Amino acid sequence: DQQVKQNSPSLSVQEGRISILNCDYTNSMFDYFLWYKKYPAEGPTFLISISSIKDKNEDGRFTVFLNKSAKHLSLHIVPSQPGDSAVYFCAARNSGYALNFGKGTSLLVTP
Amino acid sequence: DTEVTQTPKHLVMGMTNKKSLKCEQHMGHRAMYWYKQKAKKPPELMFVYSYEKLSINESVPSRFSPECPNSSLLNLHLHALQPEDSALYLCASSQRESDAEAFFGQGTRLTVV
Numbered sequence: 001d002q003q004v005k006q007n008s009p010s011l012s013v014q015e016g017r018i019s020i021l022n023c024d025y026t027n028s029m030f031d032y033f034l035w036y037k038k039y040p041a042e043g044p045t046f047l048i049s050i051s052s053i054k055d056k057n058e059d060g061r062f063t064v065f066l067n068k069s070a071k072h073l074s075l076h077i078v079p080s081q082p083g084d085s086a087v088y089f090c091a092a093r094n095s096g097y098a099l100n101f102g103k104g105t106s107l108l109v110t111p
Numbered sequence: 112d113t114e115v116t117q118t119p120k121h122l123v124m125g126m127t128n129k130k131s132l133k134c135e136q137h138m139g140h141r142a143m144y145w146y147k148q149k150a151k152k153p154p155e156l157m158f159v160y161s162y163e164k165l166s167i168n169e170s171v172p173s174r175f176s177p178e179c180p181n182s183s184l185l186n187l188h189l190h191a192l193q194p195e196d197s198a199l200y201l202c203a204s205s206q207r208e209s210d211a212e213a214f215f216g217q218g219t220r221l222t223v224v
Contacts, residue, residue, distance in 0.1 A: 091211075
């Protein structure tokens with residue numbers, strides 16, 4: 001049973017505009033959320049995270065928002081760049097330490 | 112050095128073969144992980160080692176045998192695999208098992224024929 005869901009398999013955005021990647025989860029015990037970026041033939045690279053006690057975390061062009069009541073988080077990339085084109089995985093952790101991953105959203109940033 | 116290095120990058124093996132996947136990190140991390148990722152699926156946790164001891168085994172078949180010889184190395188021994196075991200095998204590490212921020216290697220693309 002998928003506890004972390006990324007309902008958009010793909011997203012296409014023009015360079016310079018905002019990319020918004022969404023993630024929903026079902027387990028209210030998750031206490032930490034992460035976004036990973038993955039290029040073809042490479043392992044996932046940690047991008048940004050947020051603790052369940054916060055609702056926003058910002059790092060340069062990347063901002064993650066957490067809405068605990070809706071069990072929803074989103075990753076905003078502003079401005080989007082062609083090098084951001086990759087698969088983005090949302091992941092969540094509960095006290096059992098294992099990371100639960102979503103299926104990923106493939107982002108394409110076009111010039 | 113913020114890298115997790117996995118070897119080999121690609122591996123083709125027969126169902127009767129014995130092979131090993133290797134993973135190395137020199138970040139002083141004390142937790143190391145094996146994940147399996149099939150095409151168009153999220154990574155799935157297989158094993159967790161914490162301070163060189165097996166901490167989590169996610170009901171993985173015994174044809175997969177992990178080994179942690181020291182704090183920097185993690186191996187995955189493979190024997191009598193099935194074609195459906197073909198996947199990308201990812202190694203990851205974190206400071207401690209309780210840290211959610213894990214660093215991943217590039218993975219080994221395994222094909223079982």
